[in-house]
Amino acid sequence: MAQRLVSFGTDGTVFNRGTPRHPAKLPVPATPAALPLLVMEGIRKEGRRGEGQALAWLDLQVMRGEMVTLLGPAGAGKSVALDLVAGFLEPDGGRLLIKGEKQAGVPTWRRDIGLVSGTPDLFPEMTVLANAAFALEARGVARAEREERAGAMLERLGVPPSLSAERPAGLPLPIAMRVALARALVHEPALLLLDDPLGALAGEEREALAADLARLHRALGLTVLHATRDAALALALSDRVAVLEGGTLRQAGTPRDLYERPADPLVAALTGPCNRLGGRVVSMEDGLCRVRLDCGPTVEGLPVTGPEGSPRPGGRCLLVIRPEAVAVAPLSAEEMGEDALPARLVENRFAGGHLRLRLEVGEGGELLAHRPPDLALPAVGEDAALAWALAAARVYPA
Numbered sequence: 001m002a003q004r005l006v007s008f009g010t011d012g013t014v015f016n017r018g019t020p021r022h023p024a025k026l027p028v029p030a031t032p033a034a035l036p037l038l039v040m041e042g043i044r045k046e047g048r049r050g051e052g053q054a055l056a057w058l059d060l061q062v063m064r065g066e067m068v069t070l071l072g073p074a075g076a077g078k079s080v081a082l083d084l085v086a087g088f089l090e091p092d093g094g095r096l097l098i099k100g101e102k103q104a105g106v107p108t109w110r111r112d113i114g115l116v117s118g119t120p121d122l123f124p125e126m127t128v129l130a131n132a133a134f135a136l137e138a139r140g141v142a143r144a145e146r147e148e149r150a151g152a153m154l155e156r157l158g159v160p161p162s163l164s165a166e167r168p169a170g171l172p173l174p175i176a177m178r179v180a181l182a183r184a185l186v187h188e189p190a191l192l193l194l195d196d197p198l199g200a201l202a203g204e205e206r207e208a209l210a211a212d213l214a215r216l217h218r219a220l221g222l223t224v225l226h227a228t229r230d231a232a233l234a235l236a237l238s239d240r241v242a243v244l245e246g247g248t249l250r251q252a253g254t255p256r257d258l259y260e261r262p263a264d265p266l267v268a269a270l271t272g273p274c275n276r277l278g279g280r281v282v283s284m285e286d287g288l289c290r291v292r293l294d295c296g297p298t299v300e301g302l303p304v305t306g307p308e309g310s311p312r313p314g315g316r317c318l319l320v321i322r323p324e325a326v327a328v329a330p331l332s333a334e335e336m337g338e339d340a341l342p343a344r345l346v347e348n349r350f351a352g353g354h355l356r357l358r359l360e361v362g363e364g365g366e367l368l369a370h371r372p373p374d375l376a377l378p379a380v381g382e383d384a385a386l387a388w389a390l391a392a393a394r395v396y397p398a
């Protein structure tokens, strides 16, 4: 009997609806590019006894080819979220779909994923090559092919071929992590789950693996859900970042969005260093909020609508400003300009690419500033002036 061909409009792909496993003409893309590869909708998970909710409500999508990082402090729910996607845990509520398919009840081994956690967890009795080939062996791929593919993946990850026949026991951690990544990627999973694989690495080795992950992501078009506590890593590596705290998604967006336009002071603090100064809103005019800081001076900033609403005249607020947005000069405030504040430099520490300055402002106020090392500054203990571009300061309802 002739097979009925159905054309699916968005990308013109033609396939046989009756036998979807066997494409009639063109290969069926597992997920059309515009559809999310991973969907988490209203996902909830109770914590262990007496701990409250591990995940209160998580709505998150990961598009094909996208690297999304869950960023949050210890206990935020990052690992629980990854374990739910991996199928190690089942949600207490919500929907989880991979490639449009509901995953409820689907065991880990049947999910189209690869997984690497903070420790390589290689099989000690197998060689490096056999470890890397494991997922292919489990899928019944013939030995010659799986060894060739595993060897190629190890090479991509920079594991020297001379190590192929070694057991993992004596491998340095950075190499073992690379073997674990090869094992997770060898079967070309639709989704790579990374639970802080760089967490135990430091210095150049950490930098090198982060750079290789970024390269692999681009070269192989990987779709990745990654978790870390490290804001700088999350911002540098990801297409989008989802900030989790206490089992709640606070904000998801591009790294730049989160850094420059955090939805609340907590997101600001979790995405990088920031000053948070308490105060009261004096007035709101021309799109700017005038704030009398608790330490004395009156300053301006952009009002931001937070979960508690907009800053209101008379209401308590927090003014948030990144340290690198604060200019410091060895001048009086009058000399520096109209919006400058008088301050006193109390600490000046060299921090590599910048100087880390601590300044006293008003009565008991304190502010951090990051300045390039070669700028003229007052000596520690002397008066200074500081200022910032108005748009750099953001005012949130407290």
Ligand SMILES: Nc1ncnc2c1ncn2[C@@H]1O[C@H](COP(=O)(O)OP(=O)(O)OP(=O)(O)O)[C@@H](O)[C@H]1O
Pocket: 046, 047, 048, 051, 053, 054, 055, 072, 073, 074, 075, 076, 077, 078, 079, 080, 081, 089, 228, 229
């Ligand atoms: N299997 C589980 N079932 C229920 N709750 C869990 C489970 N594992 C962890 N939790 C709880 O979920 C909460 C979040 O833990 P989780 O390990 O996801 O944090 P995390 O953000 O990954 O932290 P870290 O950066 O330290 O790894 C904690 O209260 C934890 O005790």
